[in-house]
Amino acid sequence: LECSGNGRVFLEPPQVGIRWELGAVGTAEWKGVPLAAVLERAGVKPNAVEVILEGADKGEFKEPNPRTPGVIPYARSLPLAKAKAPEVLLAYEMNGEPLPPRHGHPVRAVVAGWYGMASVKWLKRIVVTDRTFDGYFQTFMYTTWDSxxxxxxxxxxxxxxxxxxxxxxxxxxxxxKGEPYRIYGAAWAGGSDVAKVEVSTDGGQSWTVAKLIGEPVTYAWRFWEHEWRTPERAGPHVIMARATDSRGRVQPMERDHDRRDAVISHVLPIEIEVR
Amino acid sequence: LECSGNGRVFLEPPQVGIRWELGAVGTAEWKGVPLAAVLERAGVKPNAVEVILEGADKGEFKEPNPRTPGVIPYARSLPLAKAKAPEVLLAYEMNGEPLPPRHGHPVRAVVAGWYGMASVKWLKRIVVTDRTFDGYFQTFMYTTWDSxxxxxxxxxxxxxxxxxxxxxxxxxxxxxKGEPYRIYGAAWAGGSDVAKVEVSTDGGQSWTVAKLIGEPVTYAWRFWEHEWRTPERAGPHVIMARATDSRGRVQPMERDHDRRDAVISHVLPIEIEVR
Structure with a gap:
């Protein structure tokens, strides 16, 4: 799961919202019941279009605009097709243990392939609806501009x-300076596999293919590494990594401002100092 | 036509946006072609759901949040049913004259019965679409909360x-003080008729039915008057008026905060001084 605001601190101009650096992403092993199975048992009417997931989490935004209408619960909807997809779970175990409180105990959604805001924690209610749900967290927050x-x-x-x-x-x-150094990290691509990771140690002028570690697991991140010999000359350097997925999508170099304060997937420069 | 922000200056707490007092409303005689006739000629496919009206007016909001994605045109959509209704015009005359520039020359929409934001001026393009249009002016602006x-x-x-x-x-x-005084104003009710106007000269404690003037004209305002004898005692007074329409809807006394910064229809107190 990756927060759609992961890396927000790198955005220019600065954005409102939690100023995540690189840590708002992780991979865990989840166990639960497919939401599809619950919908199947409950019976979904033919005019249904979305499934709203409501969590016990609640709160109020007073500033900045736009305000919430008082205290509201956290809720997000899924189009019916995604709600019925096998990768959407009502999870009650994480890494072989019952869900810890901060991960959504006793049951949370895990909407694999989507950013974290869809994986509603502390699930309280599931509503199947015949209209589009334009809740606060899918209009004012967690939205991008499309044309x-x-x-x-x-x-x-x-x-x-x-x-x-x-x-x-x-x-x-x-x-x-002048020593072997292992550059490493992770790469992920939603429901696709990571096909390639490239690394640049000169601020994006040249790129070398990194080594992918282990086997691909769909919806999980994949580790990669690159053995680097650090420069003899001291000074600042910029390290970058970019991934390509099995569908041929390449991570962009530039930020797309239509993404507002979310979906931060462009190549982020890591500034370091060689001494 | 009434601006949905008419009376915004009366809102507590103060709202972002043009601080309209009472003047953002008027009635004119419009001449034009029904949008329905144009859609009929163009041919609307069975999967159409909305009609987007795009004006030549454009601009950018940089602050406060949420920003527009750069410079964008003013555009609003109508559900297909309203777009096809006979009261929706592509107007080219106002009060018997060609549209003046500031009223949308050479052609504007007049969406009778809806607040003014729907009546897009300086019409440039009409798009029939098979998906909901969630443009800036019908998500971040000109929206209310529904449950x-x-x-x-x-x-x-x-x-x-x-x-x-x-x-x-x-x-x-x-x-x-102690003299005859004619309280008067206008009342309107979208596509309904005004059935009754009541006036209070004591801050809402007692109400008297006012006299409606002339004949009802659907979608136009209707004037009303009330002959008052001002009090003998000098001091501040609060004048109010409230309307009831032919469907039995009564103007509310209290502001509904779910209306955000728009649809200001509650009874507004007019503070005056008797001397």
Missing amino acids: RHGLPTIVPVTEIQVKAQVARPAPYEVVP | RHGLPTIVPVTEIQVKAQVARPAPYEVVP
Whole structure:
């Protein structure tokens, strides 16, 4: 699961919202019941279009605009097709243990392939609805701009984009000059597989293919590494990684501002110091 | 036509947006072609759901959040049923003259019965679409909160609510004590007729039925008057008017905060000074 705001601190101009650095992503093993099975048992009417997941989490935004209408619960909807997909779970175990409280005990959604905001924690209620749900967290928050007939229209954030992230070196890390150094990290691509990760140690001028570690597991991240010999000359350096997925999607170099404050998948520069 | 922000200056707490007092409403005689006739000639496919009206007006909101995605045109959509209704015109004359520039020359929409934001001026393009259009002016602006299954969801502002407005006395007007005084104003109710206007000269404690003037004209305002004898005792007074429409809808006394910064139809107090 990756938060759609992962990496927000890198955005220019600065955005409102939690100023995530690189840590708002992880991979766990989930166990649960497919939402599809519950919908099947409950019986879904032919005019249903969406499934709303409501969590016990609640709160109020007073500032900045737009405000919430008082205290509201956290809720997100899924189009019926995604709600019925096998990768959407009502999970009660994480890594072989009952869900810990902060991960959504006793039961949460895990909407694999989508950003984390869809995986509603502390599930309280599931509503099947015949109309589009335009709740606070899929209009004012967690939306991007799409173009329809040349006109911008907001769309809820959904699928995780292809992305490689550098775990080491960390931003502003000091590394010794003229020595072997293992650059490594993770890459993921929503419901696709990671086909390739490339690394640049010169701020994006040249790229080398990194080594992918282990076997691909759909919806999980995949580790990669690159053995680097650090430069003889001391000074600042910029490390980058970019991924390509099995559908040929390449991680973009530039930020797309239509993504507002979310879906931060462009290549992020990691500034380090060689000494 | 009434702006959905008419009376915004009266809202507590103060809202972002043009701080309209009472003047953002008017009635004119429009001449044009029904949008339905144009759609009929063009041919609308069976999967159409909305009609987007795009104006030549454009601009950018940088602050406050949420921003527009750069410079965007003003555009609003109508559900197909309203777009095909006979009261929706592509107007080219106002009060017997070609549209003046500031009223949308050479052609504008007049969406009778709906607040003014739907009546797009300086029409440039009409798009029939098979998906919901969630443009800036019907998500971030000009929306109210509706409740679906106990969860707030935003809905675009549409129908004009029943409302009586006091034209005279004006707010903070000084009126002489112990004399006849004609309180008057206008009332309107979207596509319904105004059935009754009541006036209070004691801050809402007691109400008297006002006299409706002329004949009802659907979608136009109707004037009303009330002959008042001003009090012998000098001091501040609060004048109010409230309307009831032919469907039995009564203008509410209290503001509904789910209406955000729009659809200001509750009874507004006009503070005056008797001297």
